[in-house]
Amino acid sequence: MQALSPRQQEVLRLAVRHYVDTMEPVGSKTLVRRFGLPTSPATVRSAMGALEQQGLLTQPHTSAGRVPSQQGYRLYVDQLLPAPGAAALQLERDLAALSLQWPSFDDLLLHLGRRLTDLTGLLSLITRPRRPLHQPPLQALRLVPSGERLLVFLVHGPTHTSSHNLRLPAGSEPELAVLERWINDQLRTGGTIAWQQLPRELATSGRLLRQLVEAQALPCPGPGRDAVASGLGKLLAQPDFSHTASLRPLVQLVEEEPEQVLGPRPNAVWIGDEHPHAALAGCAVVQAAYRSGDGGVGHVALIGPMRMAYATATAAVRSVASSLQRLLS
Secondary structure (H helix, E strand, O other), X not given: OOOOOHXXXXXXXXXXHHHHHHOOOEOHHHHHHHHOOOOOXXXXXXXXXXXXXXXXXXOOOOOOOEEEOHHHHHHHHHHOOOOOOHHHHHHHHHHHOOOOOOOOXXXXXXXXXXXXXXXXXXXXXXXXXXXXXXXXXXXXXXXXXXXXXXXXXXXXXXXXXXXXXXXXXXXXXXXXXXXXXXXXXXXXHHOOOOHHXXXXXXXXXXXXXXXXXXXXXXXXXXXXXXXXXXXXXXXXXXXXXXXXXXXXXXXXXXXXXXXXXXXXXXXXXXXXXXXXXXXXXXEEEEEEEEEOOOOOEEEEEEEEEOOOOHHHHHHHHHHXXXXXXXXXX
16 A cells, blocks of 8 residues: 555545545545644645545546545555544444344344434445355253243254244243253154144244244355345435446346345455455445354445445444344354
């Protein structure tokens, strides 16, 4: 990365901020006037010229102001990113109180994706955690009722336990202790659960647990079947993507192979052609990883134009990933 003087750093930071806000090239007079810089336009113009020579700003056409280049955004993200704003901090506070009080995990992911999109105006993508391909067999099960919810702990070994939060069927709490004992007896004596022998009086809660246990035993879904996307309409409304044809490869990728949107590093910001997939050459992707209690790994990402509010996007993605990891640990 280039070594910039303090003045050049400030000019680049403000040029990025101005372009993100307005999508208009900026000149030295505008920077001085808008941000109240205690220096002359000539001094700022000199700093902008130096930034242009280093490839961090570019001039769309003669006599126009300057806009950040891909390299300029990269240096900004790596060295000049400001603290997140009030909206991102409010999201973090809201998520701190989040619980698994949702009909299904997909509903929770959809809610979080919409929150990300509403906050940033970008396309959100959240992948479900992928479990290890060779999961040890189930050894024991523990049931802990909590109000209208049921905490289920699946024990696959001394270092491999997963927890799940389910909606408790009405009137089924009295049978949970008996059901837990019956399942653990099955696992202890035969290593498997003979669900067809489940006593009739345990059918209500037993049916729910059978669905969970059998779903956990299935192999991980293949690529493209394991993600929730939200906000494609908002992305299409971005002026950066006024030519719909340029978005077609991205839309197709999100619909058919959404996990290809994620870069190979789990926690990263990809800008322009840094991303390995050609469909994202004109975009930026901010992503963060989260882990579930059973060792699975999922990702939270925001996709938008290179002209994005990186501080807000980065803080929001990390907040959602951290909340999901807390809920699934």
